[in-house]
Amino acid sequence: xxxxxxxxxxxxxxxxxxxxxxxxxxxxxxxxxxxxxxxxxxxxxxxxxxxxxxxxxxxxxxxxxxxxxxxxxxxxxxxxxxxxxxxxxxxxxxxxxxxxxxxxxxxxxxxxxxxxxxxxxxxxxxxxxxxxxxxxxxxxxxxxxxxxxxxxxxxxxxxxxxxxxxxxxxxxxxxxxxxxxxxxxxxxxxxxxxxxxxxxxxxxxxxxxxxxxxxxxxxxxxxxxxxxxxxxxxxxxxxxxxxxxxxxxxxxxxxxxxxxxxxxxxxxxxxxxxxxxxxxxxxxxxxxxxxxxxxxxxxxxxxxxxxxxxxxxxxxxxxxxxxxxxxxxxxxxxxxxxxxxxxxxxxxxxxxxxxxxxxxxxxxxxxxxxxxxxxxxxxxxxxxxxxxxxxxxxxxxxxxxxxxxxxxxxxx
Amino acid sequence: xxxxxxxxxxxxxxxxxxxxxxxxxxxxxxxxxxxxxxxxxxxxxxxxxxxxxxxxxxxxxxxxxxxxxxxxxxxxxxxxxxxxxxxxxxxxxxxxxxxxxxxx
Ligand SMILES: Cc1cc2nc3c(=O)[nH]c(=O)nc-3n(C[C@H](O)[C@H](O)[C@H](O)COP(=O)(O)OP(=O)(O)OC[C@H]3O[C@@H](n4cnc5c(N)ncnc54)[C@H](O)[C@@H]3O)c2cc1C
Numbered sequence: 001x002x003x004x005x006x007x008x009x010x011x012x013x014x015x016x017x018x019x020x021x022x023x024x025x026x027x028x029x030x031x032x033x034x035x036x037x038x039x040x041x042x043x044x045x046x047x048x049x050x051x052x053x054x055x056x057x058x059x060x061x062x063x064x065x066x067x068x069x070x071x072x073x074x075x076x077x078x079x080x081x082x083x084x085x086x087x088x089x090x091x092x093x094x095x096x097x098x099x100x101x102x103x104x105x106x107x108x109x110x111x112x113x114x115x116x117x118x119x120x121x122x123x124x125x126x127x128x129x130x131x132x133x134x135x136x137x138x139x140x141x142x143x144x145x146x147x148x149x150x151x152x153x154x155x156x157x158x159x160x161x162x163x164x165x166x167x168x169x170x171x172x173x174x175x176x177x178x179x180x181x182x183x184x185x186x187x188x189x190x191x192x193x194x195x196x197x198x199x200x201x202x203x204x205x206x207x208x209x210x211x212x213x214x215x216x217x218x219x220x221x222x223x224x225x226x227x228x229x230x231x232x233x234x235x236x237x238x239x240x241x242x243x244x245x246x247x248x249x250x251x252x253x254x255x256x257x258x259x260x261x262x263x264x265x266x267x268x269x270x271x272x273x274x275x276x277x278x279x280x281x282x283x284x285x286x287x288x289x290x291x292x293x294x295x296x297x298x299x300x301x302x303x304x305x306x307x308x309x310x311x312x313x314x315x316x317x318x319x320x321x322x323x324x325x326x327x328x329x330x331x332x333x334x335x336x337x338x339x340x341x342x343x344x345x346x347x348x349x350x351x352x353x354x355x356x357x358x359x360x361x362x363x364x365x366x367x368x369x370x371x372x373x374x375x376x377x378x379x380x381x382x383x384x385x386x387x388x389x390x391x392x393x394x395x396x397x398x399x400x401x402x403x404x405x406x407x408x409x410x411x412x
Numbered sequence: 413x414x415x416x417x418x419x420x421x422x423x424x425x426x427x428x429x430x431x432x433x434x435x436x437x438x439x440x441x442x443x444x445x446x447x448x449x450x451x452x453x454x455x456x457x458x459x460x461x462x463x464x465x466x467x468x469x470x471x472x473x474x475x476x477x478x479x480x481x482x483x484x485x486x487x488x489x490x491x492x493x494x495x496x497x498x499x500x501x502x503x504x505x506x507x508x509x510x511x512x513x514x515x516x
Binding site for chain 1: 476489498
Protein backbone atom coordinates (compact mmCIF):
# COMPACT_ATOMS: atom_id res chain seq x y z
CA UNK A 1 0.00 0.00 0.00
CA UNK A 2 1.22 3.48 -0.86
CA UNK A 3 0.41 6.16 1.67
CA UNK A 4 -0.93 9.65 1.05
CA UNK A 5 -1.05 11.88 4.09
CA UNK A 6 -3.14 15.05 3.96
CA UNK A 7 -2.53 17.66 6.66
CA UNK A 8 -5.65 19.75 7.26
CA UNK A 9 -9.26 18.80 6.48
CA UNK A 10 -10.49 22.28 5.60
CA UNK A 11 -11.67 23.30 2.13
CA UNK A 12 -8.58 22.15 0.22
CA UNK A 13 -7.75 19.03 2.25
CA UNK A 14 -11.32 17.71 2.11
CA UNK A 15 -11.62 18.30 -1.64
CA UNK A 16 -8.23 16.68 -2.26
CA UNK A 17 -9.17 13.59 -0.19
CA UNK A 18 -12.40 13.18 -2.16
CA UNK A 19 -10.81 13.71 -5.57
CA UNK A 20 -7.88 11.39 -4.98
CA UNK A 21 -10.06 8.74 -3.38
CA UNK A 22 -12.16 8.81 -6.53
CA UNK A 23 -9.24 8.66 -8.95
CA UNK A 24 -6.88 6.20 -7.25
CA UNK A 25 -7.13 2.44 -6.91
CA UNK A 26 -8.23 1.72 -3.35
CA UNK A 27 -6.32 -1.57 -3.31
CA UNK A 28 -3.05 0.28 -3.83
CA UNK A 29 -3.49 3.56 -2.02
CA UNK A 30 -4.32 4.50 1.52
CA UNK A 31 -5.38 8.08 2.28
CA UNK A 32 -5.13 9.54 5.78
CA UNK A 33 -6.23 13.02 6.82
CA UNK A 34 -5.24 14.83 10.03
CA UNK A 35 -6.92 17.89 11.51
CA UNK A 36 -6.98 19.33 15.01
CA UNK A 37 -10.62 20.34 14.78
CA UNK A 38 -13.64 18.06 14.36
CA UNK A 39 -15.72 20.92 13.02
CA UNK A 40 -15.74 22.19 9.44
CA UNK A 41 -16.49 25.90 9.25
CA UNK A 42 -17.89 27.49 6.12
CA UNK A 43 -15.62 30.53 6.44
CA UNK A 44 -17.24 32.63 3.67
CA UNK A 45 -20.33 32.58 5.92
CA UNK A 46 -18.46 34.41 8.71
CA UNK A 47 -19.02 37.62 6.75
CA UNK A 48 -22.79 37.37 7.22
CA UNK A 49 -22.83 36.49 10.92
CA UNK A 50 -22.16 40.00 12.36
CA UNK A 51 -25.21 41.29 10.47
CA UNK A 52 -27.48 38.51 11.72
CA UNK A 53 -27.91 37.00 8.23
CA UNK A 54 -26.27 33.65 9.03
CA UNK A 55 -25.98 31.78 12.31
CA UNK A 56 -24.38 28.57 13.50
CA UNK A 57 -26.61 26.37 11.38
CA UNK A 58 -25.31 27.77 8.10
CA UNK A 59 -21.60 27.60 8.82
CA UNK A 60 -20.85 24.71 11.20
CA UNK A 61 -20.84 21.00 10.28
CA UNK A 62 -18.85 17.93 11.38
CA UNK A 63 -15.76 17.29 9.20
CA UNK A 64 -16.31 13.54 9.13
CA UNK A 65 -19.46 13.92 7.07
CA UNK A 66 -17.54 15.29 4.08
CA UNK A 67 -14.88 12.59 3.89
CA UNK A 68 -15.29 9.19 2.22
CA UNK A 69 -15.73 6.25 4.61
CA UNK A 70 -12.48 4.58 3.56
CA UNK A 71 -10.37 7.69 4.20
CA UNK A 72 -8.98 7.68 7.71
CA UNK A 73 -9.50 10.90 9.69
CA UNK A 74 -7.35 11.49 12.74
CA UNK A 75 -8.20 14.37 15.07
CA UNK A 76 -5.02 15.81 16.58
CA UNK A 77 -2.81 18.88 16.33
CA UNK A 78 0.25 18.27 14.17
CA UNK A 79 3.48 18.62 16.07
CA UNK A 80 6.20 18.28 13.45
CA UNK A 81 6.80 17.37 9.82
CA UNK A 82 10.08 15.58 9.16
CA UNK A 83 10.45 15.75 5.40
CA UNK A 84 13.85 14.05 5.40
CA UNK A 85 12.31 11.03 7.12
CA UNK A 86 8.99 11.13 5.23
CA UNK A 87 7.02 11.24 8.43
CA UNK A 88 4.80 13.43 10.57
CA UNK A 89 4.53 13.49 14.35
CA UNK A 90 1.17 14.23 15.92
CA UNK A 91 0.57 15.77 19.32
CA UNK A 92 -1.87 13.04 20.27
CA UNK A 93 0.23 10.34 21.96
CA UNK A 94 3.21 11.43 19.84
CA UNK A 95 1.81 9.24 17.10
CA UNK A 96 4.08 8.89 14.07
CA UNK A 97 2.59 8.77 10.57
CA UNK A 98 4.73 7.75 7.61
CA UNK A 99 3.93 8.80 4.07
CA UNK A 100 4.95 8.33 0.47
CA UNK A 101 3.31 11.60 -0.53
CA UNK A 102 2.45 14.51 1.75
CA UNK A 103 -0.19 17.13 0.95
CA UNK A 104 -0.09 20.20 3.15
CA UNK A 105 -3.48 21.93 3.43
CA UNK A 106 -3.27 23.59 6.84
CA UNK A 107 -4.52 26.93 5.55
CA UNK A 108 -3.72 30.43 6.81
CA UNK A 109 -5.08 31.92 10.00
CA UNK A 110 -5.65 35.31 11.64
CA UNK A 111 -2.97 36.12 14.19
CA UNK A 112 -3.98 39.09 16.35
CA UNK A 113 -1.01 38.31 18.62
CA UNK A 114 1.27 39.69 15.87
CA UNK A 115 0.21 43.31 16.44
CA UNK A 116 0.90 45.01 19.79
CA UNK A 117 -2.25 46.28 21.51
CA UNK A 118 -4.81 44.10 19.74
CA UNK A 119 -5.43 41.29 22.19
CA UNK A 120 -5.20 43.32 25.38
CA UNK A 121 -7.98 44.76 27.53
CA UNK A 122 -10.12 46.02 24.63
CA UNK A 123 -10.14 42.74 22.61
CA UNK A 124 -13.73 41.85 21.79
CA UNK A 125 -14.85 45.09 23.49
CA UNK A 126 -13.95 47.95 21.14
CA UNK A 127 -11.66 45.74 19.01
CA UNK A 128 -13.28 42.94 17.02
CA UNK A 129 -12.64 40.57 14.13
CA UNK A 130 -14.83 38.40 11.92
CA UNK A 131 -12.24 36.03 10.43
CA UNK A 132 -13.00 33.45 13.13
CA UNK A 133 -16.33 31.95 14.13
CA UNK A 134 -16.06 33.21 17.73
CA UNK A 135 -15.04 36.65 16.48
CA UNK A 136 -17.99 36.88 14.10
CA UNK A 137 -20.44 35.92 16.86
CA UNK A 138 -18.93 38.43 19.32
CA UNK A 139 -19.15 41.17 16.69
CA UNK A 140 -22.79 40.35 16.01
CA UNK A 141 -23.56 40.87 19.69
CA UNK A 142 -21.60 44.12 19.70
CA UNK A 143 -23.33 45.56 16.62
CA UNK A 144 -26.78 44.77 18.02
CA UNK A 145 -26.42 47.36 20.77
CA UNK A 146 -23.92 49.72 19.20
CA UNK A 147 -24.99 53.35 19.30
CA UNK A 148 -22.84 54.57 16.41
CA UNK A 149 -19.52 56.36 15.96
CA UNK A 150 -16.44 55.76 13.81
CA UNK A 151 -16.22 52.16 12.60
CA UNK A 152 -12.81 51.41 11.13
CA UNK A 153 -12.04 48.22 9.21
CA UNK A 154 -8.29 47.74 9.01
CA UNK A 155 -6.11 45.29 7.12
CA UNK A 156 -2.86 44.74 9.00
CA UNK A 157 -0.80 43.19 6.26
CA UNK A 158 -1.14 41.43 2.91
CA UNK A 159 -1.67 38.68 1.96
CA UNK A 160 -4.92 37.86 3.78
CA UNK A 161 -7.38 35.17 2.79
CA UNK A 162 -10.34 36.45 0.82
CA UNK A 163 -8.99 39.98 0.24
CA UNK A 164 -12.47 41.18 -0.77
CA UNK A 165 -14.10 40.24 2.56
CA UNK A 166 -13.10 43.52 4.32
CA UNK A 167 -14.70 45.48 1.47
CA UNK A 168 -17.84 43.34 1.63
CA UNK A 169 -17.99 43.94 5.37
CA UNK A 170 -18.07 47.71 4.75
CA UNK A 171 -20.73 47.43 2.04
CA UNK A 172 -22.88 45.32 4.34
CA UNK A 173 -22.27 47.69 7.25
CA UNK A 174 -23.49 50.60 5.11
CA UNK A 175 -26.66 48.61 4.30
CA UNK A 176 -27.12 47.35 7.89
CA UNK A 177 -26.88 50.76 9.54
CA UNK A 178 -29.13 52.27 6.88
CA UNK A 179 -31.76 49.60 7.60
CA UNK A 180 -31.49 50.39 11.28
CA UNK A 181 -31.92 54.09 10.54
CA UNK A 182 -28.64 55.06 12.14
CA UNK A 183 -26.37 55.46 9.12
CA UNK A 184 -26.06 59.18 9.87
CA UNK A 185 -24.52 58.31 13.22
CA UNK A 186 -21.89 55.98 11.73
CA UNK A 187 -18.71 56.91 9.92
CA UNK A 188 -17.20 54.03 7.90
CA UNK A 189 -13.50 53.87 6.98
CA UNK A 190 -11.17 51.31 5.42
CA UNK A 191 -7.54 51.53 6.54
CA UNK A 192 -5.30 49.45 4.28
CA UNK A 193 -1.60 48.97 3.48
CA UNK A 194 -2.56 48.77 -0.22
CA UNK A 195 -2.48 51.84 -2.46
CA UNK A 196 -6.28 51.58 -2.91
CA UNK A 197 -9.37 49.52 -2.09
CA UNK A 198 -8.18 46.42 -3.95
CA UNK A 199 -5.08 45.03 -5.62
CA UNK A 200 -6.05 45.03 -9.29
CA UNK A 201 -6.46 48.34 -11.19
CA UNK A 202 -9.87 47.95 -12.95
CA UNK A 203 -11.57 46.39 -9.92
CA UNK A 204 -10.05 49.03 -7.63
CA UNK A 205 -11.46 51.77 -9.82
CA UNK A 206 -15.00 50.36 -9.63
CA UNK A 207 -14.82 49.60 -5.92
CA UNK A 208 -13.41 53.04 -5.06
CA UNK A 209 -16.23 54.67 -6.94
CA UNK A 210 -18.78 52.56 -5.06
CA UNK A 211 -17.13 53.48 -1.76
CA UNK A 212 -17.36 57.17 -2.60
CA UNK A 213 -21.05 56.85 -3.52
CA UNK A 214 -21.74 55.20 -0.17
CA UNK A 215 -19.70 57.65 1.85
CA UNK A 216 -17.09 55.06 2.87
CA UNK A 217 -13.62 56.55 3.26
CA UNK A 218 -10.33 54.86 2.36
CA UNK A 219 -7.01 55.52 4.09
CA UNK A 220 -4.47 53.84 1.76
CA UNK A 221 -0.81 52.91 2.30
CA UNK A 222 -1.28 52.72 6.05
CA UNK A 223 0.90 50.00 7.54
CA UNK A 224 -0.15 49.53 11.16
CA UNK A 225 2.61 49.22 13.72
CA UNK A 226 0.46 49.05 16.82
CA UNK A 227 -2.90 49.77 18.35
CA UNK A 228 -3.36 51.96 21.43
CA UNK A 229 -6.41 50.29 22.96
CA UNK A 230 -6.97 52.84 25.75
CA UNK A 231 -6.85 55.84 23.39
CA UNK A 232 -8.55 53.92 20.56
CA UNK A 233 -5.88 54.73 17.98
CA UNK A 234 -4.29 52.89 15.08
CA UNK A 235 -0.66 53.97 14.67
CA UNK A 236 1.37 53.37 11.52
CA UNK A 237 5.10 52.79 11.13
CA UNK A 238 5.46 56.36 9.92
CA UNK A 239 3.69 57.68 13.03
CA UNK A 240 0.36 58.52 11.48
CA UNK A 241 -2.75 57.99 13.53
CA UNK A 242 -6.32 56.97 12.82
CA UNK A 243 -8.80 57.24 15.71
CA UNK A 244 -11.74 54.82 15.94
CA UNK A 245 -14.65 54.01 18.21
CA UNK A 246 -15.08 50.46 16.97
CA UNK A 247 -12.20 48.66 15.27
CA UNK A 248 -12.93 45.64 13.07
CA UNK A 249 -9.49 44.31 12.34
CA UNK A 250 -8.24 41.79 9.81
CA UNK A 251 -5.17 40.58 11.70
CA UNK A 252 -1.95 39.41 10.06
CA UNK A 253 -2.69 36.05 8.38
CA UNK A 254 -0.10 33.31 8.84
CA UNK A 255 0.27 29.69 7.88
CA UNK A 256 0.32 27.09 10.67
CA UNK A 257 3.20 27.32 13.13
CA UNK A 258 4.05 23.67 12.46
CA UNK A 259 5.06 24.69 8.91
CA UNK A 260 7.58 27.18 10.28
CA UNK A 261 8.79 24.76 12.97
CA UNK A 262 9.40 22.10 10.35
CA UNK A 263 11.45 24.44 8.14
CA UNK A 264 8.94 24.30 5.29
CA UNK A 265 7.65 27.86 5.28
CA UNK A 266 8.49 31.39 4.17
CA UNK A 267 8.43 34.36 6.57
CA UNK A 268 4.65 33.97 7.01
CA UNK A 269 4.78 30.16 7.29
CA UNK A 270 3.34 29.70 3.80
CA UNK A 271 4.88 26.86 1.80
CA UNK A 272 6.82 27.86 -1.36
CA UNK A 273 5.61 25.71 -4.28
CA UNK A 274 5.70 25.67 -8.07
CA UNK A 275 2.90 28.02 -9.07
CA UNK A 276 1.49 25.71 -11.75
CA UNK A 277 1.79 22.28 -10.08
CA UNK A 278 1.91 22.92 -6.28
CA UNK A 279 4.99 20.75 -5.90
CA UNK A 280 7.20 21.94 -3.05
CA UNK A 281 10.31 23.77 -4.22
CA UNK A 282 12.32 21.68 -1.73
CA UNK A 283 10.91 18.14 -1.67
CA UNK A 284 9.66 16.06 -4.59
CA UNK A 285 7.01 14.19 -2.59
CA UNK A 286 5.41 17.19 -0.87
CA UNK A 287 2.63 19.37 -2.29
CA UNK A 288 0.84 22.34 -0.70
CA UNK A 289 -2.75 23.22 -1.63
CA UNK A 290 -5.12 26.03 -0.71
CA UNK A 291 -4.22 28.91 1.57
CA UNK A 292 -1.19 27.05 2.97
CA UNK A 293 0.70 27.52 -0.31
CA UNK A 294 2.69 30.65 -1.11
CA UNK A 295 1.29 31.64 -4.51
CA UNK A 296 0.80 34.96 -6.30
CA UNK A 297 -2.99 34.61 -6.47
CA UNK A 298 -5.82 35.25 -3.98
CA UNK A 299 -6.22 32.93 -1.04
CA UNK A 300 -9.83 31.83 -1.50
CA UNK A 301 -12.03 28.75 -1.48
CA UNK A 302 -12.71 29.11 -5.20
CA UNK A 303 -8.99 29.18 -5.90
CA UNK A 304 -8.53 26.09 -3.72
CA UNK A 305 -11.23 24.38 -5.77
CA UNK A 306 -9.59 25.11 -9.14
CA UNK A 307 -6.23 24.22 -7.63
CA UNK A 308 -7.37 20.82 -6.35
CA UNK A 309 -8.93 19.94 -9.72
CA UNK A 310 -5.72 20.81 -11.52
CA UNK A 311 -3.60 19.08 -8.90
CA UNK A 312 -5.54 15.79 -8.88
CA UNK A 313 -5.09 15.27 -12.64
CA UNK A 314 -1.41 15.99 -12.31
CA UNK A 315 -0.94 13.80 -9.29
CA UNK A 316 -2.07 10.76 -11.29
CA UNK A 317 0.44 11.63 -14.01
CA UNK A 318 3.16 12.17 -11.44
CA UNK A 319 2.79 8.88 -9.59
CA UNK A 320 2.76 7.06 -12.92
CA UNK A 321 6.12 8.55 -13.80
CA UNK A 322 4.82 11.05 -16.36
CA UNK A 323 5.51 14.78 -16.41
CA UNK A 324 3.03 17.12 -14.77
CA UNK A 325 1.31 19.72 -16.96
CA UNK A 326 1.54 23.37 -15.90
CA UNK A 327 -2.26 23.41 -15.75
CA UNK A 328 -3.02 25.81 -12.90
CA UNK A 329 -3.15 29.44 -14.01
CA UNK A 330 -4.00 31.15 -10.71
CA UNK A 331 -7.72 31.19 -11.56
CA UNK A 332 -9.81 33.01 -8.92
CA UNK A 333 -13.53 33.70 -9.00
CA UNK A 334 -15.01 35.82 -6.21
CA UNK A 335 -18.46 37.16 -5.54
CA UNK A 336 -18.34 40.50 -3.76
CA UNK A 337 -21.44 41.21 -1.71
CA UNK A 338 -22.27 44.92 -2.01
CA UNK A 339 -25.38 45.21 0.17
CA UNK A 340 -29.05 45.87 -0.69
CA UNK A 341 -29.31 42.40 -2.23
CA UNK A 342 -26.68 43.02 -4.87
CA UNK A 343 -23.18 41.85 -5.68
CA UNK A 344 -20.25 42.02 -8.07
CA UNK A 345 -18.38 39.06 -9.55
CA UNK A 346 -14.69 39.10 -10.41
CA UNK A 347 -12.84 36.41 -12.38
CA UNK A 348 -9.07 36.57 -12.91
CA UNK A 349 -5.78 34.67 -12.92
CA UNK A 350 -2.00 35.18 -12.59
CA UNK A 351 -1.83 37.22 -15.78
CA UNK A 352 -5.27 38.71 -16.44
CA UNK A 353 -6.88 41.17 -14.03
CA UNK A 354 -10.67 41.18 -13.44
CA UNK A 355 -12.44 42.47 -16.57
CA UNK A 356 -16.08 43.35 -17.31
CA UNK A 357 -18.29 40.85 -19.16
CA UNK A 358 -20.58 37.86 -18.54
CA UNK A 359 -19.94 34.60 -16.66
CA UNK A 360 -19.84 31.63 -17.05
CA UNK A 361 -21.53 31.65 -20.46
CA UNK A 362 -20.06 34.33 -22.75
CA UNK A 363 -22.66 36.94 -23.69
CA UNK A 364 -25.35 35.20 -21.59
CA UNK A 365 -24.14 35.03 -18.02
CA UNK A 366 -26.22 34.88 -15.94
CA UNK A 367 -23.60 36.56 -13.77
CA UNK A 368 -22.23 40.00 -14.56
CA UNK A 369 -18.51 40.57 -14.22
CA UNK A 370 -17.25 43.74 -12.58
CA UNK A 371 -20.77 45.12 -12.48
CA UNK A 372 -23.35 45.14 -9.69
CA UNK A 373 -26.42 42.95 -10.11
CA UNK A 374 -29.04 41.08 -8.09
CA UNK A 375 -28.17 37.77 -9.70
CA UNK A 376 -24.60 38.09 -8.41
CA UNK A 377 -25.98 38.34 -4.90
CA UNK A 378 -27.91 35.12 -5.47
CA UNK A 379 -24.70 33.60 -6.78
CA UNK A 380 -23.01 34.47 -3.52
CA UNK A 381 -25.86 32.99 -1.46
CA UNK A 382 -25.95 29.89 -3.67
CA UNK A 383 -22.24 29.44 -3.15
CA UNK A 384 -22.94 28.09 0.34
CA UNK A 385 -25.06 25.26 -1.06
CA UNK A 386 -22.50 24.63 -3.76
CA UNK A 387 -19.73 24.56 -1.15
CA UNK A 388 -21.29 21.91 1.09
CA UNK A 389 -22.83 19.82 -1.68
CA UNK A 390 -20.53 20.12 -4.69
CA UNK A 391 -17.15 21.60 -3.80
CA UNK A 392 -16.29 19.63 -0.67
CA UNK A 393 -17.37 16.25 -2.09
CA UNK A 394 -15.22 17.03 -5.16
CA UNK A 395 -18.02 17.03 -7.74
CA UNK A 396 -17.58 18.79 -11.08
CA UNK A 397 -19.36 22.11 -11.40
CA UNK A 398 -21.03 22.51 -14.80
CA UNK A 399 -19.80 25.28 -17.15
CA UNK A 400 -16.96 26.35 -14.87
CA UNK A 401 -13.46 25.27 -15.82
CA UNK A 402 -10.27 25.25 -13.78
CA UNK A 403 -8.54 27.56 -16.15
CA UNK A 404 -9.74 31.10 -16.60
CA UNK A 405 -11.49 31.86 -19.87
CA UNK A 406 -11.25 35.15 -21.76
CA UNK A 407 -14.47 34.42 -23.66
CA UNK A 408 -17.22 36.87 -22.75
CA UNK A 409 -14.80 39.41 -21.32
CA UNK A 410 -14.11 42.91 -22.58
CA UNK A 411 -10.58 44.25 -22.44
CA UNK A 412 -9.57 47.57 -23.93
CA UNK B 413 5.44 52.69 -20.41
CA UNK B 414 7.77 55.67 -20.22
CA UNK B 415 11.32 56.29 -21.32
CA UNK B 416 13.46 58.65 -19.30
CA UNK B 417 16.93 59.95 -19.79
CA UNK B 418 18.80 59.24 -16.59
CA UNK B 419 22.51 59.84 -16.12
CA UNK B 420 22.92 60.26 -19.86
CA UNK B 421 21.15 57.02 -20.81
CA UNK B 422 17.69 56.20 -22.21
CA UNK B 423 15.98 53.92 -19.69
CA UNK B 424 12.51 52.34 -19.94
CA UNK B 425 10.02 52.05 -17.07
CA UNK B 426 6.54 50.49 -16.78
CA UNK B 427 3.40 52.44 -15.80
CA UNK B 428 4.20 52.16 -12.12
CA UNK B 429 7.80 53.28 -12.48
CA UNK B 430 9.51 49.87 -12.29
CA UNK B 431 12.52 49.26 -14.50
CA UNK B 432 11.73 47.34 -17.70
CA UNK B 433 15.14 45.85 -18.37
CA UNK B 434 17.06 44.74 -15.26
CA UNK B 435 20.36 45.08 -17.14
CA UNK B 436 19.88 48.86 -17.30
CA UNK B 437 20.44 49.05 -13.54
CA UNK B 438 23.56 50.79 -12.25
CA UNK B 439 24.42 52.33 -8.89
CA UNK B 440 24.20 55.76 -10.51
CA UNK B 441 20.71 54.96 -11.77
CA UNK B 442 19.72 53.96 -8.21
CA UNK B 443 21.07 57.29 -6.88
CA UNK B 444 19.10 59.18 -9.53
CA UNK B 445 15.83 57.28 -8.88
CA UNK B 446 16.21 57.79 -5.14
CA UNK B 447 16.88 61.50 -5.62
CA UNK B 448 13.67 61.73 -7.63
CA UNK B 449 11.84 60.37 -4.55
CA UNK B 450 13.68 62.85 -2.34
CA UNK B 451 15.96 60.22 -0.82
CA UNK B 452 19.75 60.55 -0.48
CA UNK B 453 21.27 57.09 -0.34
CA UNK B 454 23.41 56.35 2.74
CA UNK B 455 25.30 53.11 3.52
CA UNK B 456 22.22 51.92 5.46
CA UNK B 457 20.08 52.43 2.35
CA UNK B 458 22.61 50.48 0.33
CA UNK B 459 22.55 47.62 2.81
CA UNK B 460 18.82 47.24 2.13
CA UNK B 461 19.12 47.69 -1.64
CA UNK B 462 21.87 45.11 -1.86
CA UNK B 463 19.94 42.66 0.28
CA UNK B 464 16.93 43.03 -2.02
CA UNK B 465 18.99 42.53 -5.17
CA UNK B 466 20.62 39.40 -3.78
CA UNK B 467 17.32 38.05 -2.56
CA UNK B 468 15.81 38.61 -6.00
CA UNK B 469 18.65 36.60 -7.54
CA UNK B 470 17.88 33.73 -5.20
CA UNK B 471 14.09 33.72 -5.38
CA UNK B 472 13.11 35.53 -8.59
CA UNK B 473 10.73 37.73 -6.57
CA UNK B 474 11.13 41.15 -4.99
CA UNK B 475 11.07 40.63 -1.23
CA UNK B 476 8.05 41.79 0.76
CA UNK B 477 8.43 44.18 3.66
CA UNK B 478 8.21 41.34 6.15
CA UNK B 479 10.85 39.37 4.32
CA UNK B 480 13.25 42.32 4.21
CA UNK B 481 12.95 42.94 7.94
CA UNK B 482 13.23 39.27 8.82
CA UNK B 483 16.22 38.48 6.63
CA UNK B 484 18.24 41.71 6.52
CA UNK B 485 18.07 42.66 10.20
CA UNK B 486 16.79 46.19 9.48
CA UNK B 487 13.62 46.86 11.49
CA UNK B 488 10.34 47.96 9.92
CA UNK B 489 10.60 51.25 11.78
CA UNK B 490 14.04 51.95 10.29
CA UNK B 491 12.83 50.95 6.84
CA UNK B 492 10.06 53.52 7.05
CA UNK B 493 12.63 56.16 8.03
CA UNK B 494 14.90 55.19 5.13
CA UNK B 495 12.19 54.82 2.48
CA UNK B 496 9.14 56.71 3.77
CA UNK B 497 5.64 55.59 2.64
CA UNK B 498 5.72 52.11 1.19
CA UNK B 499 9.34 50.98 1.66
CA UNK B 500 9.04 47.59 -0.10
CA UNK B 501 7.81 49.20 -3.30
CA UNK B 502 10.29 52.07 -3.14
CA UNK B 503 13.30 49.82 -2.55
CA UNK B 504 12.20 47.55 -5.40
CA UNK B 505 12.04 50.55 -7.74
CA UNK B 506 15.40 51.91 -6.67
CA UNK B 507 17.00 48.45 -6.79
CA UNK B 508 15.74 47.93 -10.36
CA UNK B 509 13.50 45.00 -9.43
CA UNK B 510 9.89 44.26 -10.31
CA UNK B 511 6.92 45.18 -8.12
CA UNK B 512 6.74 43.00 -4.99
CA UNK B 513 3.91 40.46 -5.33
CA UNK B 514 3.09 40.46 -1.61
CA UNK B 515 -0.14 42.27 -2.37
CA UNK B 516 -2.70 40.10 -4.12
C1 LIG C 1 -14.48 35.97 6.49
C2 LIG C 1 -14.07 35.13 5.33
C3 LIG C 1 -14.77 35.20 4.13
C4 LIG C 1 -14.41 34.43 3.04
N1 LIG C 1 -15.13 34.53 1.89
C5 LIG C 1 -14.81 33.74 0.83
C6 LIG C 1 -15.60 33.77 -0.36
O1 LIG C 1 -16.60 34.49 -0.46
N2 LIG C 1 -15.24 32.98 -1.41
C7 LIG C 1 -14.15 32.16 -1.33
O2 LIG C 1 -13.86 31.47 -2.30
N3 LIG C 1 -13.38 32.11 -0.22
C8 LIG C 1 -13.69 32.86 0.87
N4 LIG C 1 -12.93 32.80 2.02
C9 LIG C 1 -11.68 32.03 2.02
C10 LIG C 1 -11.85 30.54 2.20
O3 LIG C 1 -12.61 30.24 3.32
C11 LIG C 1 -10.46 29.92 2.33
O4 LIG C 1 -9.63 30.37 1.30
C12 LIG C 1 -10.51 28.41 2.28
O5 LIG C 1 -11.23 27.91 3.36
C13 LIG C 1 -9.09 27.83 2.26
O6 LIG C 1 -9.10 26.44 2.43
P1 LIG C 1 -7.85 25.70 3.05
O7 LIG C 1 -8.21 24.26 3.03
O8 LIG C 1 -6.60 26.12 2.40
O9 LIG C 1 -7.77 26.20 4.57
P2 LIG C 1 -8.85 25.95 5.73
O10 LIG C 1 -10.18 25.69 5.16
O11 LIG C 1 -8.70 27.09 6.66
O12 LIG C 1 -8.38 24.60 6.43
C14 LIG C 1 -7.19 24.44 7.16
C15 LIG C 1 -7.37 23.29 8.11
O13 LIG C 1 -6.10 22.95 8.69
C16 LIG C 1 -6.29 22.66 10.06
N5 LIG C 1 -5.01 22.91 10.76
C17 LIG C 1 -4.25 24.02 10.71
N6 LIG C 1 -3.14 23.87 11.47
C18 LIG C 1 -3.19 22.63 12.00
C19 LIG C 1 -2.34 21.89 12.87
N7 LIG C 1 -1.18 22.38 13.35
N8 LIG C 1 -2.71 20.64 13.21
C20 LIG C 1 -3.87 20.10 12.73
N9 LIG C 1 -4.71 20.76 11.91
C21 LIG C 1 -4.39 22.00 11.54
C22 LIG C 1 -7.40 23.60 10.50
O14 LIG C 1 -8.07 23.10 11.64
C23 LIG C 1 -8.30 23.63 9.27
O15 LIG C 1 -9.33 22.68 9.33
C24 LIG C 1 -13.29 33.56 3.15
C25 LIG C 1 -12.58 33.47 4.35
C26 LIG C 1 -12.97 34.23 5.44
C27 LIG C 1 -12.19 34.11 6.75
